[in-house]
Amino acid sequence: MLMRKLGQLILLLFSCCLFLGWNNVKAADFSIDSYHVNIDILADGSANVNRTLTYDFDGEAHGLLYQQAVRDQAQSLTDSKVFINNQPVILNASQANNTYTLTREGNLYKFKVYHPVDGDQLKITYKYHLNQVVKNYADTAELNWKIIGSNWDQDLANVKITINLPKRNVKSLQAWSHGDLSGYTKVDKQRGQVTLSLASNPANSFVEAHLLFDPKVTFANTYRSSERVKAKIQAQEAALAKKANAARKKQRLMHQIGAFFLLIVGFGLNVFAVLRLSRRPKNTLFPASLKSAPHNFEIPDLPVATAQALCFFTQPNSYAFSAHLLELEAQDQIAIEPLDVKKGLLKDQPNYLITLVNARLMHAPEEKLLQYLFKLNSKPAFSLKDLQNLSSKKKKRLAKLFEAWSKQAFEQADIKKYQGFAHPAVSLSSAWVATNLCFFIAMMFANRWELLSLLGLVSLGLAGLDFYCYKNHSPYLKEDVAKINQVRGFYTMLDDIGRFDLRELGERILWSEIMPYAVAFKLAPKVAKALYANFSEAELATVLGSYYPLFYHQSFAFATSFNNSFTAAIVTYSSSSTGSSGGFSGGSSGGFGGSSGGGAF
Structure with missing residues (x-):
């Protein structure tokens, strides 16, 4: 009971995850598989920006959107260029394919790129120049910028931001990053470079870079102040780093x-x-496997459908029903006779007529499937051709009746207790x-x-x-092991029948009684081949009795023909804190660009 409840709980949680995940996917028509930004800072404090995104679309879109937020009216964006898959896009207002527009609305520069897509992956690059990116103070120069704004409604994968200063060997270089705590900041003073990397940036989250360095690096910068702010900024960042590290520590503790x-x-x-x-x-009793079961020449005292279920531990299939018909024919309940071969269904697969002999069969509660087949025509008989010509409605009914018959036969085998969680294995x-x-x-x-x-x-x-x-704790009962071994031993005997001299077996084998089991075990072709190799036609007519007319071209054709016709009728409807390299900090240092974002339209 505990295991079942635990399984239900896990299934419920898994279903919720699937539901939430599905809703998340359906909310967007695209994903962003990579987001790379390269920023070259110039000596005048401005920057050349190269922003490359890889989109993966699940559906249709008319084009792409991007907006760059600026600090105020004094900051401007110029020299814009757009490329799609490395091919230039033209700036004009025609809204034609592979054109774009750039407009300013307050402190937002808006790119609108016209490029229809339908389930494609594409790479788009925005290149532009921004002034007043760096501000020079009396004691330091500062870059404080939300390079990725919070107006992205999708997670951004494989994020990498590279900031290159105009000089190398910048010993005073310090950098802090703000955003998701899983990010990492690398400060390379020798190269004058800062790299921010993030495996995935959550939707509607910004990535902010905050750099301090010697103001001589941007000596030509006119965007300046006489204030001394370095100590204040360092204290601010130390506090943010302390808070972020405490959050990481708490997170690690919770994870542990x-x-x-x-x-x-x-x-x-x-x-x-x-x-x-x-x-x-x-209990150390276990049934033998199909390969190791010793040969058994005694015919199982079990119905063929039950024998098939015990042999393979599966629900009886159409071969079992074919074998069941042979059983009934041997008991004089029905008659099976071949029809004119020239009117056969397929080459080398003759047609057969199954006729009711014992009327009591029409009242047996376990034979509802067969009763339905006998009611297909005005007379209690049906042929394989009748099965092929059934309407969709009748095929559906036939499939349901077969499923019920199969389940009933499986229950009679009484092996459910050895399957599923009931089985200790x-x-x-x-x-x-x-x-x-x-x-x-x-x-x-x-x-x-x-x-x-x-x-x-x-x-x-x-x-x-x-x-x-x-x-050491087998679930199998002694009597069940004996039954399973008997059936599987009979199977291995039939499977190896070509190795025996069938004449020497003499009266140990009643060939007319084994054919239903050979059909149920899908070994009828092998048994038929062995019989034809050891007996003449006249001898076969004697040893096989009423089954002999069901042979055709040295094979037991009835099994193949009936199974093919019956399966064709049911198959459609069957169910089954210092500014050196390190992690990101939370919060924000108040950089510009927070409203930047993008998407598609």
Whole structure:
């Protein structure tokens, strides 16, 4: 009961994740697979910006949008260029394909690129010049810019921002970044370069860069102030870094607690499954496999559909029903006779007529499928051609009746208790898989991949414990093992029938009685071939009795013809803090560009 409730809970959580994920995908017609920005700072404090995005569209769009926010009216955007897949786009107001417009509305510069797409991936590059990017103070120069604004409604994948100063060997260079705490900032003083990288930037989140460096680097900058702000900015950033590091520490602690909890849960699941099984009496009886079952020459005292279910542990299929008809024919309940071969359904597959002999069969509650077939015509008989000519409505009804017949035959085999979570092999292996899943998620939470080897050994140990427990607490009853071994031994005998001298078997084999089982086990062609290799036509007519007319071209043609026709009728309807390199800080240092963003239209 506990395992079932746990399984239902996991299924519910998984379904919720799928639902939320699906809604998220359907909300957007595209994703942004990479977002790279290269910024070259010039000596006058302005910047040349190269912003390249890779879109992956799921549907149609008329074009692309991007807006660059500026600080105030004094800051301007000039020298714009747009490229799609490295091909230039023309600036004009025609709204023709591969053109773009650029307008200013207050403190927003808006690009509108006309380029129809339909399920395509494309790369777009915006190039432009911004003035007043850097401000020179008496004691430092400052760049404070939300390079990626918060007006993106999609997550941005593979984000990389590179800021190049106009000089190298900038010993005074410090940089801080603000945004998602998973980001990383690299400060290269020798190259005069700062790189911000982020695997994924959440939707509606900005990425801000805050740089301090010697004002001599931007010596020609006219955007300046006589204030001394360096100490104040450093203190501000130290406070933000402290807050971010505290948040990271808290996050790591929560991850470690979660990881520890998952380790306990995972280990406990497996131990619980073992203890639950260990309460059963010791039992080492298991049925033989199909390959190892010893030959059995005794015909099973079971209906063919039940024998098929016990042999393969599956619900009886159309071959089992074909074999069931042969059973009924041997019991004089029905008659099966070949029709004119020239009127056959397919080459080498003659037509057959199945006729009712015993009227009591029409009242047997377990034969509703056969009763429906006998009611297809005015007389209680049907041919394989009748099956092919059924209407869609009748095929659907036939499929439902066959499904009911198959389930009923499967229940009679009484092997449901050995399937699903009722079977210890399934419950133990499911618990072991759940344990390993918990171990893996725990390592992801804690980010402690050095524990992989240790947890791998624990997992192997649990697998060994599970196997030992299973082998010593078999779920199989003694009488069920005997029945399964009898059926599987009969199967292996028929499968190896070509190795025997059938004449030497003598009276050990009643060939007329084994054919239904050979059909149910899909071994009829092999058995027919062996019979023709050992007996003459006259002898076959004797040993096969009423089944002999069902042979055609040295094969048991009825099995193939009926199964093909019946399957064709039901298959359509069957179910189944210092400014050096480091992590991002939260909050903001108040940089311009916060309203920047984009998308498609």
